[in-house]
Amino acid sequence: VLSYLTMSSSYTPVSLISRMVRSNAESFAKGLTLSAQYRIEQLNALKLLIAENIESIVIAEQQDMLKRARPEIEIIECQMVTQEIDQLIKNLHNYMAPQSVAEASVMGKGELLYCPRGNTLIIGPWNFPLNLVLVPLAGAIAAGCTAIVKPSEVSENVSRLLEKLLPLYLDSRCYKVVHGGVAETSALLKEKFDLIFFTGGPAVGKIIATAAAKHLTPCILELGGKNPVVVDDFIDLDKVAKTVVQERYALNCGQVCAAPEYVLVSEKRQGALIDAFKREIGEKFGKNPQESPLLCRLKNKKHWERLKNVLDENKQFVVYGGGSDADDLYIEPSIVANADLSTPIMKDEVFGPILTVVPVKDIESDAIKIIQTLPKPLFMAVFSEDDKFVNAMVTRTDSGGLSVNTASSHFVVPGFPFGGTGNSGMGRYHHKYTFEAFSHQKPVLYAKI
């Protein structure tokens, strides 16, 4: 497989794309993907794809992202995917079984039945390039759909690897990979699909939603935004620092859609909170974070430059870190403090190792107001042991998901649906929700004439 990776670069020819979509549509119309047996076969094949190629996956991922830790790749890009597949296999017969509707009995026998959406398109991002296409793909297979997978060309090696591997394991009449960039994605978006599953930024999310609207195609959009953290006036700041530092800096160098972006705290506690962050960063990454094995790098030059600009634009507010190294694609874990809504860093998602602290006068009312003003985030963390305070945050603001007393998001919680709301997305998946995401629950009435 390694030799494939060194072959000269070429995207899927745009001229083939229409044919590929039609081929999938024909396979779906024929009913190839419908039987439970077929779906389980394909799911098992997908499991094998991962199990038999861990080395190649690790190599490709590390080529795509400098200093990406092997455990992170093995856990998030391989194990988590396999766990999701296992859950789908184990529960497939339950998911596929019709659900009785008792109230319908006046008119006959009423049932709700999950029906595959049909021919689907899955577009993935570069930050967790395997997980964020293979988990949706597993859902598409489980639901009885056909799928075209378009991994991110920005994670070029993983995309190319998938292009080679998928047809070796899955039925290529029903599951295909398109490797390509803007031109290839645009060509795909002109075609009619029964569902589009997209993970990426809100700006491209709007483009996807607009293209889908032309065909009245439903979308699942897993987007991002600025995820807030709210710290009340009493909670232990060291405990806050521990989990926030982990989520902002340690995983994929902060290039995670669910990572905390800004922290709301009372003015009077800002100093102490920043001290706690500094202590935790020091303990976690050592005196020279650039040498720490726990810290990886920015995706590429473009993203490094973007983060460098963020540091420059907010120079007067940087209270910790601020260091960078262009050749190493390195940005030091940094903190921007005393920010308010007009501070440049509050404009866009940082998606990197810079945390913002926003001090407010009254933590409850001001936090609610600020969060209500900004676009709905994917994730929100609230640190407090006061039930009333927590309840106010939960009921008066909205977000994809919310955690209390941890900065770890709903992505990793067993049984939780994962997704955003408003600007951070629509739809949800993981566990049974992935099956549902690729299905249409159809009411069926059986009567006697």
Added chain:
Amino acid sequence: EHVISIQAKSTLDCDINMTDAEYTSLSLIPNVVESLRTSFNDGITLPYSYRIQQLKNLRKLVSENADAIIRAEQADMYKRPRSELEMTAVGFVLKEIDHLVANLAEYMKPTAVPEAANLGKGQLVQTPRGVVLIIGPWNFPTNLVLCPLAGAIAAGCTSVVKPSEVSANVSALMQKLIPSYLDRRCVAVVTGAVPQTSALLSQKFNLVFFTGSPVIGKIIATAAAKHLTPVVLELGGKNPVVVDDAIDLDKVAEQIAEARYGLNCGQVCTAPEYVILSAHRQQAFVQAMMKAIKRKFGENEKMSAQLSRLKNRHHAQRLQTVLRENREHIVYGGDCDLDELYVQPSIVANADASTHIMQEEVFGPILTIFPVQDVYRDAIRVLQSYPKPLQMRVYSDNQRFVQDIVARTDSGGVSINSAVSHFRVEGFPFGGSGWSGCGRYHGKYSFEAFSREKPVLQAKL
């Protein structure tokens, strides 16, 4: 009785048209939405007691004005039977509101997620979408704005209601009644046509709920995409009926005649549009349909109290054109009287994919027969060649055939051996798929349509 009194011709000519001056002023629209946003952010609509109070007020709006509602609907649709309106514009709406009131406490409760136990206490918390826009159509103008509105209130949202300007009397009535019964801080009525709707769509809502045609549905979806606003689209299309080689044609015809011609002159998004059957059964089915039409409407359909009229001259003309374009296929009916807004219950036979009538939703009293060589072999292929319909009907006692169709095709809903649509089935979610729509409502699904389940984890620190 099939005889009705002839109304004065002049009534038909004065479709009450609200002038532009009476429509909501465009410049007010951003403020209307802003005010609803403030109300929502202030948390006014969140408490259970508030929502129950508003739902009860909405119920009073309907029950105390049932007669006015019916008269407005009749002013908007010539010869619409009172009995139908008592059911669709009043009874059904009251039932929906009552269901939400009775179950709201249950619906508002968070759902426990035991699988999260290792990490802490996990719950799915019912969260209102926020500020929503409800746009209604003209065919059931009261029902198709008030039922969504009930769901929005139950879910804790604030709402803009935009009734169809085509049903001008109902629209004017809603504009008068809603602010008298509901909290003006939280529900606003905007009346108007394309300019008002466009102005609304350029505002940011947290959900847009639209009932209407797929063509407009696309426009709504495109506008919503700019704000990443989710939509519930209740659209339409060509609803198929599959009739196998063995089922009793008289019984089928009876049900299909009622469903195609008997309600609102076929101007119903779930009404059957075309019948797929084996060619050798076509003639017998046409005979059965003719018998059923006679039984229902008598010798002179125009005189029957069972048959209502087309919405207005534009739609009567549209149907007249359909009949003209398909005239060599008409096997029954074909008569029109534009002044009466009357179109005779008609049947077009021997249709195939190229026939004019198969290109667009008829939305009127014309049934199409689409014969195939062998219904068992060919039905699925035909069904798959058309956009997903809102309502599919299959008449067959052949289990394998039925299961094959159910498994290999999609639609908003399917009825087997019944013409009842999933709109009317208690406990069923109502909505389309693909071209016929996205999202669903009715009963608890109305609450869900305007809510979102937010996963909340309470970890141990």
